[in-house]
Amino acid sequence: MKILIVEDEPKTIAYLQRGLTEQGYAVDTAANGEDGLHLALTGEYDAIVMDVMMPGLDGVLVLQSLRISKDTPVIFLTARDKVDDRLRGLGAGADDYLVKPFSFLELVARIQAITRRGRTRETTLIQVADLHIDLVSRRAIRGARRLNLTAREFSLLAALARRRSQIVSKTAIAELVWDINFDTNTNVVEVAIKRLRSKLEEPGEIRLLHTVRGMGYVLELREEGGL
Structure with a gap:
């Protein structure tokens, strides 16, 4: 399975890329929303793990643009845990929401869950x-x-x-x-x-x-x- 990480914090990118690769995933990364949107639109990914708060094009704007043409499952990562923030992300089309700091094993479990749901949408x-x-x-x-x-x-x-x-x-x-x-x-x-x-x-x-x-x-x- 192939995962795209869109995150502006280098340490978080390195941590997630190493951990997901060890779990057997193929991983691409983008350090900002613009590059993340380009990869998401031009590549084929089983899931996208994306930070909400990024300078320039933030995660919500990336997702809104992505949803015009693709329904790739997306998990938002954010340090903001207010209900309004979660509702904004989910309303934009996110499939799941994980608040930082988070458990890596929980992230893997959530990736597995949303990709299973994604497979139910495939042709039968x-x-x-x-x-x-x-x-x-x-x-x-x-x-x-x-x-x-x-x-x-x-x-x-x-x-x-x-x-x-x-x-x-x-x-x-x-x-x-x-x-x-x-x-x-x-x-x-x-x-x-x-x-x-x-x-x-x-x-x-x-x-x-x-x-x-x-x-x-x-x-x-x-x-x-x-x-």
């Missing part, structure tokens, strides 16, 4: 070639054929479909599908991929699930056959 229907996936009803249909998938196989297919045309590593699959980190030297991922592929691709059908040696797996339609 995904199509890759003649493969149709309904994330709500948890059904997958290839052409006129419904795939008889186990719960784990569907979760694996959904994880790849959400990242279609992107290479997904074994480590990422382990976390996304099993929700745990474990030694990917074991063959649990390979076995699951093999079982999914046997149901996804019958003889004569175009291959959609590809192995990228040394990197991971990708779900996509290719003009030429792949592994």
Whole structure:
């Protein structure tokens, strides 16, 4: 997941960037509202952590401009804890509000909460070639054929479909599908991929699930056959 930090205090930026990177997030930073707005509008972020009180373009003005075209989840950070201040921030479109000084673990928990809510707004229907996936009803249909998938196989297919045309590593699959980190030297991922592929691709059908040696797996339609 990718996070944008917009904060004018260098020590706070360094602290948050180091902590979130250690938690496995990719992090971009901006030291003022103008740069933060530019990054927020031109980049793709799972969440934005933004200070309210910044010189020039403050957090509320940044958020108001951002909300014209994007609904990226935003957590406001502020040293002001009056009700009116919180209402102003939430009224501008903030998803959450954290008062300084704050617990880093609480910030991580709130990032996880708002990104989960953000994922509920994503499309529930995904199509890759003649493969149709309904994330709500948890059904997958290839052409006129419904795939008889186990719960784990569907979760694996959904994880790849959400990242279609992107290479997904074994480590990422382990976390996304099993929700745990474990030694990917074991063959649990390979076995699951093999079982999914046997149901996804019958003889004569175009291959959609590809192995990228040394990197991971990708779900996509290719003009030429792949592994």
